[in-house]
Amino acid sequence: MSENKNLIEGATGAWEVVLGLEVHAQVMSQAKLFSSAPTKFGAEQNVQVSLVDAAMPGMLPVINEECVRQAVRTGLGIKAQINLRSVFDRKNYFYPDLPQGYQISQFKYPIVGEGEIEIDLADGSVKRVGVERLHLEQDAGKSIHDQHPSLSFVDLNRSGVALMEIVSKPDMRSSEEAQAYVKKLRAILRYLGTCDGNMEEGSMRADVNVSVRRPGEPLGTRCEIKNVNSIRFIGQAIEYEARRQIDVLEDGGEIAQETRLFDPRAGETRSMRSKEEAHDYRYFPDPDLLPLVLQQEMVDALAADLPELPDDKRARFVREYGLSPYDAGVLVSEKVSADFFEEVATGRDPKLASNWVTGDFFGALNKAGLSIETSPVSARQLGELIGLISDNTISGRIAKEVFEIMFETGDDPAKIVEEKGLRQVTDLGAIEQVIDEVIAANPDKVAEVKEKPKLIGWFVGQVMKASGGKANPQSVNELLSKKLEL
């Protein structure tokens, strides 16, 4: 393992933070893991509940094969071992939003074994994070505590929805790495279409295992921070928790293995339950379900059908479009931006397209608080704008003006150029006329430029200004050099 550059300085020396993540990702599927009830987000309470989800007497789970395929796709997407035989277990505990009194999960024999995810770090480096396993399990319902002074209500819409629990190895060493891991995992899931990755809707959330140690020493005692539901909070929770543990250790204390909660308002983690209070879940194979046996042919067919994933797409963008690895990385980090870019770049100069998408376009979206999905400028329109630059209809500078108008009005670039008369002047006679006027008006500068040829830039500026920015800058340069005899 490479040297850790992310050590945290304590009062008594440097510490290393060790992180492992358990990400719960809701499987994209029409129906729940073991019932045919729908899974749409935001439905009225308790309307997406089957007899199975409510655990009525005599009800039996039946595996939803689409959820199985989604788990296999995800496993293939993280280059993981697909286990052709896996087993569903019951995890037993009492809670009002857990109707069966147990969660059906996979304990000993998960559907997906070891895999890995490459994460991209700010310094341009790439790190491999191991995945321990991925298993399928049921989500619980939701307890609602603020509707009645003394009673809690239960909404079972989520009860039985399929989750993938994706467990990383303790391979991450900083909050940045943990955040990059979640971002990359989310991108892969979205590319695969196996989870929508919407953390604000709860379709993806993470349990973060944090421990600290002196560099080179064995692993320290870990604390698990439960259910962190945004990438920002993951960073905050780790920073806080690592510092807390270092403070405890430097004060001569010991870390108690426990489950903690992150409070985003206070920006701190708080103890939830200790190891002694931990449940005994009494896992055992669910006798209502036979072991899940997959055929290799089915796995092969899913593998053959897998979409292009971020790493491959980035490599292709570098190879096919000549983009820098960094720009390509930015574009592929979200499937929508990669798709948007490719539409813009089709038939255009790809580097120019990349600069426009990652520069002005993302900048404008950010400023306006919009996303690609809600953007007033479509990929087709941005592509047309780039076309207008490439065929010299407008200059790059004018294009920025046009883009601003496009972003405001949603109009096509050609229409804006026509209406505002922004078409670039390529008529050499017209440019010559402006140049002659500028030369005639500035005899002193003409004298100076003979001594200092760099002053030609001043002349270019004057000509461009006089032409309202519409003169073709290249023509201006050439003609000026000739006229000034440089």
Place this chain on the structure above:
Amino acid sequence: MTDLTKLTIADARKGLAAGEFTAVELTQAHVNAAEAASKLNSYVTLTPEKALAMAKHSDEKLSNGTAGPLEGIPLGIKDLFCTEGVRTTACSNILDDFTPTYESTVTAQLWRDGAVMIGKLNNDEFAMGSSNETSRFGPVINPWKASGDEADLVPGGSSGGSSAAVAAHLALGATATDTGGSIRQPAAFTGTVGLKPTYGRCSRWGIVAFASSLDQAGPITRSVRDAAIMLGSMAGHDVKDTTSVDIAVPDYEAALTGDIRGLKVGIPKEYRVDGMPAEIEKLWTDGIDWLKSAGAEIVDVSLPHTKYALPAYYIVAPAEASSNLARYDGVRYGLRVPGKDITDMYEKTRAAGFGDEVRRRILIGTYVLSAGYYDAYYIKAQKIRTLIAQDFAEAYKKVDVLLTPTAPSPAFAVGAKTDDPLSMYLNDVFTVPVNLAGLPGISLPAGLSAEGLPLGLQLIGRTFDEETLLRAAGVLEEAAGFTAEPSTWWRA
């Protein structure tokens, strides 16, 4: 008119088809009999209006030529089967007056085929018991009494309501479930036929679960043919139960050829347990002789792990039950006893809702699944289960069916074993291995004890070979010629 309750299903079917009586008349006779038998406590819910409405519908179908294979046949349904719109309690307080909005697959298939529901039958709470004394509705009383003795006897369990109702002619047949002997042992105690099919033969969907890997529905009837008829309607693959098996349902009645020449019948030596009453020993020998005379070949076999079956069963079944019964928590349906917080509510509800035997098994099950004990108990029990299945598989290389006694004793007195769970559990010593191995088994009445109580013999078959099992049972039934009937002391 003859007493319609004396008929078998096969006879009644003939009589209905010939128009000798109507389904309404047949049903009314059974409703009357059931209403006059409250002393037996076999029904916990009678549904006479529903029964007569169903019978009327059957008469229409009989007259217009669209009758199903069970058209107009009045049946009792064990209260473990969820019945749409009819209270279903598993005879537990925890289910209170739970009324399902759905129908179990097995009963739905019976109604599809024309059967008529007389009512819901008593059973041990959640099917946990061997004497039908753990029911919230009180014990079922066996229609049989020992000669010269007025003491109430148990009908066996857990399907004691089913066995008593069929023995007392309160239904032509009944549904039952068998997790460790709950069809066969009550059948043996009441002089009826009890068939536990192969695990996976009947859907478990809509049957209140006790131990999912062992539970199997089957019929209790007064003849082997009737059991074959009922099984034909109850069996079949169900996409809602992934442990049900997708193989065609054969014509079980057609299997009753009466010819077992060349059939190899195994006699497992390990079933000759210490302290087995001589009369049961003799019954077993009689059975061997009858089958031999009918042309079967008798083969001594060994099932060496038999003695571990009961301990393994009392780990696996409670383990599954402890988890299956977790859903009865007072949150969504059934009983709720309010508490000061959620934990208090759970504790009060479950304390009030579950009886002693159910609580005992939840405790045992929770214990054997606990961290630190799981390997020593649950895993070991599962290994034993595998060995027991291998024992049978080994035996079936040499034989086609096995013959054993069904229970180590005839029916005992109500209250005799309620304080002695171990001796109660021993009742299932011959039936439990069959469940652990998932095999089909049938008990049929083969003789009377010295006190005049029915005794049963058990035949055990190969997986999904109910046909051979029924064929052998038919011959045994014929040879035994069991015609004894209890006196009708219970009639009001």
